[in-house]
Amino acid sequence: MVKSRRQMAVGSRQKTAGALWPALRCALFIRYYLSTAYRLLPFAFRQPFTVYCLLPTAYCLLFFPHSIYASTPPLTCRIAEIAPHSRSLSVMCTLVDVPLGKLQLRFADQFAGVKGLSERIFALKVKEAGGAAWPLEIRGDGWYSLSVKAPVPRLNISYDLHLARALDPSQYALVSSLGSEAGFLMLSDLLPQVCAEAESGCSAQANPLRLQIIAPDGWQIATTEQSHENFFEIADPQRAVFFLGRLREQELPVNGMKLRVAMAGDSSVASDRVARLVEAIAREQAAMIGGKEQGDFLVTLAPFPLPMTGLRSSALTRGHTVVLMFNPGDDPARAFAHYQRHLAHEMFHFYLPNAFRIRENFDWFWEGFTRYTAFTTLLRLRLITLRDYLDALGEEYEAYSFNPLRARLSLIAASPDKFANPASYELVYRKGMLIAALYDLELRWQSGGRQSLMDVMRALYQTYALSGREVGNREVLAELAKSGDFARFIRDDIEGTREIDLAAAIKHYGLVVDRDLNNRSRPRISVTPKPSAKQRELISHLEK
Numbered sequence: 001m002v003k004s005r006r007q008m009a010v011g012s013r014q015k016t017a018g019a020l021w022p023a024l025r026c027a028l029f030i031r032y033y034l035s036t037a038y039r040l041l042p043f044a045f046r047q048p049f050t051v052y053c054l055l056p057t058a059y060c061l062l063f064f065p066h067s068i069y070a071s072t073p074p075l076t077c078r079i080a081e082i083a084p085h086s087r088s089l090s091v092m093c094t095l096v097d098v099p100l101g102k103l104q105l106r107f108a109d110q111f112a113g114v115k116g117l118s119e120r121i122f123a124l125k126v127k128e129a130g131g132a133a134w135p136l137e138i139r140g141d142g143w144y145s146l147s148v149k150a151p152v153p154r155l156n157i158s159y160d161l162h163l164a165r166a167l168d169p170s171q172y173a174l175v176s177s178l179g180s181e182a183g184f185l186m187l188s189d190l191l192p193q194v195c196a197e198a199e200s201g202c203s204a205q206a207n208p209l210r211l212q213i214i215a216p217d218g219w220q221i222a223t224t225e226q227s228h229e230n231f232f233e234i235a236d237p238q239r240a241v242f243f244l245g246r247l248r249e250q251e252l253p254v255n256g257m258k259l260r261v262a263m264a265g266d267s268s269v270a271s272d273r274v275a276r277l278v279e280a281i282a283r284e285q286a287a288m289i290g291g292k293e294q295g296d297f298l299v300t301l302a303p304f305p306l307p308m309t310g311l312r313s314s315a316l317t318r319g320h321t322v323v324l325m326f327n328p329g330d331d332p333a334r335a336f337a338h339y340q341r342h343l344a345h346e347m348f349h350f351y352l353p354n355a356f357r358i359r360e361n362f363d364w365f366w367e368g369f370t371r372y373t374a375f376t377t378l379l380r381l382r383l384i385t386l387r388d389y390l391d392a393l394g395e396e397y398e399a400y401s402f403n404p405l406r407a408r409l410s411l412i413a414a415s416p417d418k419f420a421n422p423a424s425y426e427l428v429y430r431k432g433m434l435i436a437a438l439y440d441l442e443l444r445w446q447s448g449g450r451q452s453l454m455d456v457m458r459a460l461y462q463t464y465a466l467s468g469r470e471v472g473n474r475e476v477l478a479e480l481a482k483s484g485d486f487a488r489f490i491r492d493d494i495e496g497t498r499e500i501d502l503a504a505a506i507k508h509y510g511l512v513v514d515r516d517l518n519n520r521s522r523p524r525i526s527v528t529p530k531p532s533a534k535q536r537e538l539i540s541h542l543e544k
C-alpha cells in the first residue's frame with residue numbers, strides 16, 4: 001500500500017489546493033470592497049480587521065462548494081470509432097459545472113522530443129447540447145480558448161484524432177499510437193486539459209475524469225486504471241495508459257505487485273517465455289532494491305503500428321505501465337537478447353524514477369543508472385554472461401568517446417535539455433551508464449566487496465521513495481558520496497567534464513582495454529591475464 005498512500009497524499013494535496021483557490025479568489029473579491037474601510041481604521045484596530053478579512057474565504061468555501069472544481073471542471077469522455085486501419089479515433093467529452101468567463105482548452109503539443117502532437121486533432125467543436133458550435137479562439141500549439149458568458153449546464157467537446165503520422169522508430173512508444181494489431185491510448189496526449197483562463201498553470205491540476213473506451217470488435221483493453229460500470233475513474237490522466245488489441249494476458253503476482261503481462265500481434269517470442277522473463281526480472285529487481293511496491297502493474301508487448309524492417313524496439317514506462325513495441329528482425333537469438341535488455345531497463349523504471357517524488361530533472365542518474373542496472377539484473381539472473389557485460393561497457397565507452405560534447409557538457413548540465421540535440425541525449429544515456437559502472441566497480445573495490453551500487457540504490461529507495469520525500473541532484477550526489485571516497489569522482493565525472501580514460505580507470509580492478517588502433521575497432525574489455533586475489537573476487541562478485 002506504500003505507493004497508493006503516497007499517490008493519495010499527493011492527490012488530496014492537489015484537490016485541497018484546487019478547492020482553496022476559487023474560494024480565495026471569491027474572498028479577495030469581497031475584500032477588495034472592504035479595503036477602503038481598512039484604510040480608514042485606526043492602527044490598533046487593523047490587526048483584528050485582518051483576521052475578519054479571512055472570514056470571506058470560509059464563507060466562499062461554505063456557500064459555494066461547487067467552486068471546488070471551478071478552475072478545472074470534471075470531464076466525462078468517451079473514446080469511440082477506433083479504426084485500426086485508418087489509424088483514427090473519435091473523442092467526445094462532456095463538461096459540467098462550466099465556470100463563467102474565459103475557458104482554456106489545452107492539448108499536449110510535445111512530449112519527450114515528439115513535436116506537433118496537436119496537429120493530429122481534426123474537426124474540434126465545442127457545443128451546448130443540441131446547440132450550434134461555439135466560436136473557438138485558436139491560440140496555437142494545441143491551445144484554444146472560448147468565452148462562457150451565461151451559465152450553461154454542460155458543454156460537449158468533440159474531435160477526431162489521426163494517428164497516422166510517421167515518427168522515428170524509437171519514438172512510437174512515447175505517444176498514443178494505433179496500428180492494425182494494437183493501440184496504446186495515453187490520455188496525456190489524447191484529452192485536453194480544461195481550466196479557467198485566469199489559471200496560469202492549467203497543467204498543474206488535472207480535471208477529474210471518467211472515461212469510456214469502445215474497443216474495436218474482438219479487441220480487449222488492458223490497463224492499471226480502475227473501472228466501475230463501464231467507466232474508468234482516472235485519478236491522474238497524465239499517467240493513464242490503455243493497451244488495446246487481441247490480447248494474450250497472464251497475471252503474475254510478485255510480492256505485493258499484481259503484475260500483468262499483455263501481448264498483441266505475432267512477436268515471434270513465445271508468450272510463456274515472455275511471462276517467465278517478466279516474472280524473473282520483477283523478482284530479482286524487487287530483491288535488489290528491497291522493493292515494497294504494491295498494486296497493479298502492466299507490462300505490454302506489441303508490434304509497431306507500421307511495418308518495420310530489422311531489429312527495433314521502442315519503449316516507455318509511465319507510472320505502473322511498460323509500453324514496449326518490438327520488431328524482431330530475422331535473428332531470433334539476437335532479438336531475444338535485445339528484448340530482455342530493453343525489458344529489464346523499462347521494468348527498473350517502476351522504481352527509478354517512478355516510485356520517487358522528483359524535484360528536478362536528473363536523467364543522467366535515472367536513465368544512466370537504470371541502463372546499468374538492466375545489465376546487472378540480467379547478469380545476476382545468468383541471462384547474460386560476464387563477457388556480455390564487459391562488451392556492453394565497451395560499447396558505451398565507444399559511444400562516449402565519439403560524443404562531441406563529452407568534454408564540454410557535464411552529466412548534470414546535459415540532463416534537463418537531453419532532447420535539445422542527439423549528442424546531449426547520447427551523453428545522458430551512454431556516459432550515465434559508464435559512470436554507473438565505474439561507481440559500482442570502485443565502491444566494490446573500496447569496500448572490499450561488502451558494498452555495491454545496489455546498496456546505494458536501496459538506501460535511496462528507502463530514504464526517499466518509501467517516505468515520499470522529494471529527491472533531486474543534491475540528495476542523489478550526497479548518497480553516492482556517503483559510501484566511500486567519491487568526492488573527486490563526483491566533481492570531475494558527474495558535475496564536471498573531465499574526459500574519462502577507461503583503460504586507466506579500470507586497471508585497478510583487473511580489467512584491461514584491448515583496442516586495435518589501426519582499424520579503430522570497438523574497445524574490448526577483458527580480465528587481465530593474472531588478476532590478484534582481490535581483483536578475482538571483485539570480478540566474480542559482479543555475477544552475485
Ligand SMILES: [Zn+2]
Pocket residue numbers: 345346349366367370
Ligand atoms: Zn529509460
